[in-house]
Amino acid sequence: MEGSGAPRCRRVGILGYGRLGQFLAARLLAEGAPCGFSLGFVWRRGGPERPLPPPLPLWDLRDLASTGVQLVVEVSHPSVAQEHGEEILTHADLMLGSPSALADPETLRRLQGAAERGGHTLYIPRGALWGCEDIERMDRAGTLQALSVTLTLSPASLRAGGWLRERLAGAVASGTRAVLYEGPLRPLCPLCPQNVNAMAAAAMAAPRLGFDGVRARLVAEPGVPDWHVLEVEVTGVGDGGRALSVTSTRRNPATPGAVTGDNTRDSFWSSLQACTGHGGCVRFC
Template sequence: MDINRIGLIGYGKIGRALAAHARELGLEVAFAQDPVAQADDVKVVAGPDTELYEGVDLVIECATRGALAESLGLVLERTNLLCFSLTAFSDDALLAQAKEASQASGHSVFVPHGAILGLDGIRDGRQAIEEVSITTTKSPKSLGLNPAGYTEPTVVFEGSTRDACAAFPRNVNVHAAIALAGIGFDRTRSKVVADPSVSTNTHRIVINGNGLAWDMTISSFAAGGVTGAYTPLSACGSLDRIVRTGGGFSFV
């Protein structure tokens, strides 16, 4: 895919890592849309700007599910989109809009593997997959909960991934990615555990199906905020794959 100029929605941890990596790849970072971020290495705008979207080959959303919902249609009419706040797609109307706008415009929606591994394999096997469950264990603080209320590991959510996305929109993007790649938001089962003794983000993904049984545990260190240390590296790898290949509704 011919990517020369990119724009960012969200200029926090992932956005800044991607901007630095994009410059290393020789790409121009045309803007960062962020209502609060300050930067002297990129033009910062506070809200959606269709002229700016028009002028880039790829917009990368790494902000919030609200920001993705607000910008998705405006972006896809004009250019390609890589998005990280995947819990937004638990809203079926937004997911349908993404697929329809991508088809109508010919622009691509890229779903990154983000904090986990194996999204491509889950996508490939989706017809054979019968059951998917994901358990995420994080510190109460990382889940946005008051640490004083948790003295031992506590299940704070158990149910469908669709409901998990509503309950913990900033923390279950991994669940949303797996639901999107696999058997959907209602059949994918989610559990969230608040554990005061951990400083890691751990995701255990158990998948069973016709001729397959997978059990993956992925841990990364929570380097402050909601995003583990691995995700910015993974995001840069996804950008590499888009620049090299890309197209359609792809998992990168």
């Protein structure tokens, strides 16, 4: 009964209905209520010409305010956050599954400002990033000297644009392992935004380094058709040539050609459950 003291479910809207959006929608429908969440709507780019499942479709994001959701989960494309994130944060918390959008300084400024003004939380899910809390603590303490992230994928899993597309095509033609990019993270994000979200999460965990200070390395490897391999190298501030150094390697099983690894879907489900409202700030989940 209403008023019985039972906690109300937080209504969740999902932006995007690819593999990850379908997975989260199914989990919310099947298991959301015991966790304190319910599915409020599902939206996908492309409008009515791209069909949605019968439950709870939202065709126009301009109608989002009328849905009464408390949390919006973006798992679509960075452009969605760039175009609609500020408006979403006036009405609800936002779990940003495409943090590569924040490589654009103006987008980061606008979304941080909207979260502060609206009293809503901009959540950054850790996704495939291993050890983000440790990176965040070191950065906050001023003991993080360097951070590099290497992502190795099958060429079929890469969604490259610009000049990177030509380099990827060359790697595919050769059939051999190829380093497609090595350098600061910021220029890489707009070239393959759907692939580098774990790298972007690392930059957000280490704001002293940020998108310009975090080093990125993107590797196309035909020999790993059903794996996503993420290597994170952390170097602490040292003295006399001695410094903390930590390297982690995460091998994530993946459907051949998929952008998102299998275990990353479970990571997103755990992150969603942590989005319980933390006020007007940016927060990892």
